[in-house]
Amino acid sequence: MTNIVSIQNIAGHVGEEITIQGWLYAKTGKGKIQFLQVRDGTGTMQAVLFKPNLPLETFEAGKRLTQESALIVRGVVKENERAPGVPGGYEIDTAELKVVQVAEEYPITPKEHGVEFLLENRxxxxxxxxxxxxxxxxxxxxxxxxxxxxxxxxxxxxxxxxxxxxxxxxxxxxxxxxxxxxxxxxxxxxxxxxxxxxxxxxxxxxxxxxxxxxxxxxxxxxxxxxxxxxxxxxxxxxxxxxxxxxxxxxxxxxxxxxxxxxxxxxxxxxxxxxxxxxxxRVSYDDAVERIKKIRVETDDPELKALLEIEWGQDFGSPHETELTKLxxxxxxxxxxxxxxxxxxxxxxxxxxxxxxxxxxxxxxxxxxxxxxxxxxxxxxxxxxxxxxxxxxxxxxxxxxxxxxxxxxxxxxxxxxxxxxxxxxxxxxxxxxxxxxxxxxxxxxx
RNA sequence: UCCUCGGUAGCUCAAUUGGCAGAGCGAGCGGCUGUUAACCGCUUGGUUGGAAGUUCGAGUCUUCCCCGAGGAGCCA
CATH class of the missing domain: 3.30.930.10 (Bira Bifunctional Protein; Domain 2)
Incomplete structure (x- = not known):
């Protein structure tokens, strides 16, 4: 496959037959059409697989792709405002699909995850x-x-x-x-x-x-x-x-x-x-006065406690936060x-x-x-x-x-x-x- | 170091007064020509963080421990 294009430059290749090398970010499919969201490191774009236009084995290979599978797609770039991606609005009408590796079950799904799990899988x-x-x-x-x-x-x-x-x-x-x-x-x-x-x-x-x-x-x-x-x-x-x-x-x-x-x-x-x-430019002297004023005016007892300050003390994050809000x-x-x-x-x-x-x-x-x-x-x-x-x-x-x-x-x-x-x-x-x-x-x- | 919150299926969470451990997602199979976290049907899923204790019975109560998150102090 030739003419390998980065997704971030896709806008300049509308109408051309190009190749994208990347990974499957997400997939949705219906009976005779599948949408592959492909990442290549520079962006994400949609590759469309339409069953009547493809050899059966290519369409079936697309169906077997799992999240994060490595793949190479060749096809003509088309403008389509329905196509999601970064940048969105372009899709590739797939003519050829090469599966480099079918990924094992990927732990990070498009759904919600907790911080601990995500950090463990950084x-x-x-x-x-x-x-x-x-x-x-x-x-x-x-x-x-x-x-x-x-x-x-x-x-x-x-x-x-x-x-x-x-x-x-x-x-x-x-x-x-x-x-x-x-x-x-x-x-x-x-x-x-x-x-x-x-x-x-x-x-x-x-x-x-x-x-x-x-x-x-x-x-x-x-x-x-x-x-x-x-x-x-x-x-x-x-x-x-x-x-x-x-x-x-x-x-x-x-x-x-x-x-x-x-x-x-x-x-x-x-x-x-x-x-x-x-x-x-705010002098420390002025900053202390302003914080004291905010502290007097607030009704929140917790904030009042956090904002306690006397001249000579360093600011904590609560002090800085209130100052920047001004x-x-x-x-x-x-x-x-x-x-x-x-x-x-x-x-x-x-x-x-x-x-x-x-x-x-x-x-x-x-x-x-x-x-x-x-x-x-x-x-x-x-x-x-x-x-x-x-x-x-x-x-x-x-x-x-x-x-x-x-x-x-x-x-x-x-x-x-x-x-x-x-x-x-x-x-x-x-x-x-x-x-x-x-x-x-x-x-x- | 101190304070607060949390740990249940691969993930996100639920489980009433201490009484059969569940749902959604994912994964697998089937269906569908425009999906955006698709949808519909079926299938699959457990050492409830660990140890000890109370009890006829513990995810739930008690004690200790481990791990994580948020904040304080300190700093970029």
């Missing part, structure tokens, strides 16, 4: 339409990240995954035996990025990161992908300007390139269309209390209790998708902060060196890929945005 679940759309969207988000950064003179620098000590000294790390020594799986590449900017100016690292925290929420995984840009000669304002351009570009790329997938996900894209610079765009919350943030963040001028940190909160209640800051550039201040947090000075010797040889103001942030995709896709749980999610209590498959 290796098969990714074939389902919604999961397929979600992971295609993820790939676009990741590529858009790289495209924007690469075209703005950022250089991708790999940072180590095996690291000698805690990046920030706070989160729980996975331990790995390293020829008798203990090393840790990286939870950030930031410190290495800070070294890299002094050679390359603007850099980013992009890879998996690991947190051994026992978090069981829809926003947490133990292994997730993080993108961390870092920029020399960049202060907090410069960071926010860069972030809003960057995030807006990613969202707009998804709207352009993943129309069908967002349709499958039933995403209301009107929210995404509003994601253009500038984003609202806006229809992502918002920056900047100037968090120094005591709740990492040691390396630059203090606010004349207000040492506040630091030049900024989180980006996605709208519609999704909350934090990036966290960043301007970093301390003064060697004495950085050393003082390391001592203040009781961190081992010896481990940070190289990091302190960076402040001794041409230190400049610099900033960076980390973006959680799965959280970003979750928001853009408008879905409930981050685990579905990773092909094989690792969560507390699940490392299979």
């Amino acid at each position: 290796h098969l679940w990714i074939r389902s339409r919604k999961q397929w759309a979600l992971l295609r969207l993820r790939a676009t988000v990741m590529r858009a990240c790289r495209d924007w950064l690469d075209s703005h003179d950022y250089l991708e620098m790999s940072t180590p995954i095996l690291t000698p000590a805690a990046g920030e000294g706070t989160s729980t790390l996975f331990e790995v035996d390293y020829f008798g020594d203990t090393v840790y799986l990286a939870q950030t590449g930031q410190l290495y990025n800070e070294a890299n900017i002094y050679s390359f100016g603007k850099v980013y690292c992009f890879g998996p990161t690991f947190r051994a925290e026992k978090s069981k929420t829809r926003r947490h995984m133990t292994e997730f992908w993080m993108l961390e840009p870092e920029m020399a000669y960049c202060d907090l304002d410069g960071l926010m300007e860069m972030e809003e351009q960057f995030i807006s570009y990613i969202v707009q790329r998804c709207l352009e390139e993943r129309v069908e997938e967002l349709k499958v996900l039933e995403r209301d894209t009107s929210f995404l269309e509003k994601v253009t610079p500038p984003f609202p 806006y229809d765009k992502p918002i920056f919350v900047y100037g968090y209390p120094t005591q709740v943030k990492a040691f390396y963040m630059e203090p606010w001028p004349n207000r040492p209790e506040v630091c030049k940190s900024v989180d980006l909160l996605a709208p519609e209640g999704y909350g934090e998708i990036t966290g960043g800051s301007e970093r301390i550039s003064d060697p004495d201040l950085l050393l003082e902060r390391i001592h203040h947090d009781n961190l081992p000075e010896e481990a940070f010797k190289w990091y302190l060196d960076l402040r001794r040889y041409g230190s400049v103001p610099h900033s960076g942030f980390g973006l959680g890929v799965e959280r970003t995709v979750t928001w853009i896709a408008g879905i409930h749980h981050v685990r579905e945005t990773n092909p094989f999610p690792r969560t507390l209590g699940r490392v299979y498959p």
